[in-house]
Amino acid sequence: MTILKLLLLLSFLFPAMVDCLVRHYNFRVVLTNTTKLCSTKPIVTVNGHFPGPTLYAREDDNVIVRVTNHVAYNLTIHWHGIRQLQTGWADGPAYVTQCPIQPGKNFVYNFTLTGQRGTLLWHAHISWLRATVHGAIVILPKKSLPYPFPKPHREKIIILGEWWKADVEAVVNQATQAGMPPNVSDAHTINGFPGPFPNCSSQGYTLHVKSGKTYLLRIVNAALNDELFFKIAGHNLTVVEADAAYTKPFETDTIFVSPGQTTNAILKANQPIGKYLIVISPFMDAPIGFDNSTSSSTLRYKLDYNTTTPSNLETTTILTTIPPQNATPITKTFMDSLKSLNSIQYPTKVPLIVDHSLLFTIGVGLNPCDTCASGFKLVGNINNVSFVMPSIALLEAHYHNIKGIFTDDFPVKPPVAFNYTGTSPANIQTMNGTRLYRLSYNSSVQIVLQGTAVIAPESHPTHLHGFNFYVIGSGLGNFDPVEDPKWFNLVDPVERNTIGVPTAGWTAIRFRADNPGIWFLHCHLEVHTTWGLKMAFIVDNGFGPNESLPPPPNDLPQC
Numbered sequence: 064m065t066i067l068k069l070l071l072l073l074s075f076l077f078p079a080m081v082d083c084l085v086r087h088y089n090f091r092v093v094l095t096n097t098t099k100l101c102s103t104k105p106i107v108t109v110n111g112h113f114p115g116p117t118l119y120a121r122e123d124d125n126v127i128v129r130v131t132n133h134v135a136y137n138l139t140i141h142w143h144g145i146r147q148l149q150t151g152w153a154d155g156p157a158y159v160t161q162c163p164i165q166p167g168k169n170f171v172y173n174f175t176l177t178g179q180r181g182t183l184l185w186h187a188h189i190s191w192l193r194a195t196v197h198g199a200i201v202i203l204p205k206k207s208l209p210y211p212f213p214k215p216h217r218e219k220i221i222i223l224g225e226w227w228k229a230d231v232e233a234v235v236n237q238a239t240q241a242g243m244p245p246n247v248s249d250a251h252t253i254n255g256f257p258g259p260f261p262n263c264s265s266q267g268y269t270l271h272v273k274s275g276k277t278y279l280l281r282i283v284n285a286a287l288n289d290e291l292f293f294k295i296a297g298h299n300l301t302v303v304e305a306d307a308a309y310t311k312p313f314e315t316d317t318i319f320v321s322p323g324q325t326t327n328a329i330l331k332a333n334q335p336i337g338k339y340l341i342v343i344s345p346f347m348d349a350p351i352g353f354d355n356s357t358s359s360s361t362l363r364y365k366l367d368y369n370t371t372t373p374s375n376l377e378t379t380t381i382l383t384t385i386p387p388q389n390a391t392p393i394t395k396t397f398m399d400s401l402k403s404l405n406s407i408q409y410p411t412k413v414p415l416i417v418d419h420s421l422l423f424t425i426g427v428g429l430n431p432c433d434t435c436a437s438g439f440k441l442v443g444n445i446n447n448v449s450f451v452m453p454s455i456a457l458l459e460a461h462y463h464n465i466k467g468i469f470t471d472d473f474p475v476k477p478p479v480a481f482n483y484t485g486t487s488p489a490n491i492q493t494m495n496g497t498r499l500y501r502l503s504y505n506s507s508v509q510i511v512l513q514g515t516a517v518i519a520p521e522s523h524p525t526h527l528h529g530f531n532f533y534v535i536g537s538g539l540g541n542f543d544p545v546e547d548p549k550w551f552n553l554v555d556p557v558e559r560n561t562i563g564v565p566t567a568g569w570t571a572i573r574f575r576a577d578n579p580g581i582w583f584l585h586c587h588l589e590v591h592t593t594w595g596l597k598m599a600f601i602v603d604n605g606f607g608p609n610e611s612l613p614p615p616p617n618d619l620p621q622c
């Protein structure tokens with residue numbers, strides 16, 4: 064009998080005895096036709112599903128995912144938001160922690176879920192493949208621990224996405240060659256369905272509920288480039304968790320979720336039996352082209368045969384208003400309402416002393432480009448450095464001490480101070496480089512992410528791998544290092560792995576570098592990542608094996 068079978072048997076016979084399990088998953092990356100999308104063009108999926116399979120596990124479980132690449136693209140999978148404590152080799156961003164899995168090859172991701180519970184997502188982390196290669200991660204609390212809110216009757220996963228009629232890899236390659244913004248998507252999707260769409264008879268997703276019951280909605284924004292509003296006609300939602308960290312519950316009629324973010328909210332089926340519209344619509348408060356399409360699905364109450372339901376409730380769908388596309392106040396109210404639970408069981412531990420205080424300007428610029436028709440290309444940058452991807456994985460270069468792949472001189476602040484949110488400076492060209500910022504083990508870090516208005520101000524949902532951070536402050540205009548810290552929330556700030564930096568504004572985050580390895584930080588709008596709006600931290604080993612990055616797994620792909 065294998066150890067796994069023995070564990071399964073033991074957990075069945077004596078559930079209290081075995082608390083953590085080993086969860087095995089097989090991810091076969093394949094080309095698939097899906098009837099959900101009105102297209103005959105095959106898409107890249109995991110196991111033929113769009114969205115891909117949900118990875119279910121419990122806190123403390125060991126997750127083992129064998130990924131086999133059956134498509135013609137190089138590929139990696141990232142477990143977005145998983146802390147990867149001492150398992151940095153399993154994080155997944157291509158050329159950061161590993162070389163890609165080549166066509167026909169496989170790699171086993173092996174990690175343990177420590178200190179987290181809630182909803183996260185997994186997605187391809189190379190080029191634009193994550194458009195269709197993504198799915199939810201559900202981390203249930205330990206068996207002995209209840210949720211810090213009343214147990215819902217059922218749980219439902221709701222994955223929001225973005226769909227191009229054309230092949231996404233062709234879309235991004237064409238744009239990169241031209242140095243121009245890529246074509247915007249053709250529709251937003253809810254659990255893979257674009258909803259009513261011209262010339263498309265796709266049914267759309269239906270959320271079935273029973274009157275009087277409560278449902279935990281696990282909402283994931285897996286879109287590439289669009290921040291989204293989520294609303295259900297006639298129903299308020301109670302937010303209880305964001306990015307796999309519990310929050311103080313608050314009620315809202317609109318959820319705001321940026322690419323890479325997740326939100327758990329409780330839905331009470333407390334309205335008259337009938338059909339209610341669920342809508343998702345994009346948020347954009349900058350003068351930038353985007354996919355302005357609204358998508359919808361339906362919330363449907365099961366008919367109650369004990370009472371007579373007026374028949375019109377079965378045929379009419381109750382509608383809702385759609386937030387204006389530039390509804391900045393709605394996004395601000397939503398983000399300001401998010402506070403960490405900060406209970407005895409789930410305390411908030413904001414570092415109060417800061418070892419590294421960093422100011423990162425984030426935005427776009429324009430660099431010369433010989434092969435581009437205009438002679439220029441759009442680039443993204445942090446502190447005026449456009450990140451250049453290396454040809455082998457940074458983590459390997461770090462572990463084996465291979466010189467010449469990266470430098471550890473990433474600037475602590477922008478090279479020149481200017482009115483970041485005012486008119487663009489005369490020179491908007493950036494430097495290129497594979498420059499990292501070095502942190503000693505367990506040091507505390509504060510980053511003020513300062514959006515710039517160079518070319519155009521824009522909102523940037525910024526994601527940090529390997530850590531959760533606390534969002535201690537945020538504001539419009541330029542960060543004021545004297546006045547703004549007076550208002551920092553060091554008591555119950557929300558804990559996340561992805562945070563929107565408001566258009567022409569700033570956001571301050573803090574975290575403790577307690578995870579040795581190389582950790583990517585980037586804008587989670589794929590268009591900006593592609594342009595170079597990214598950098599990475601090296602976190603050195605501490606003392607002894609418990610504070611060190613172990614050797615790479617034997618099957619780590621080679622470049």
Ligand code: C2O
Nearest residue numbers: 143156323526583
């Ligand atoms: Cu969800 Cu580096 O990404």
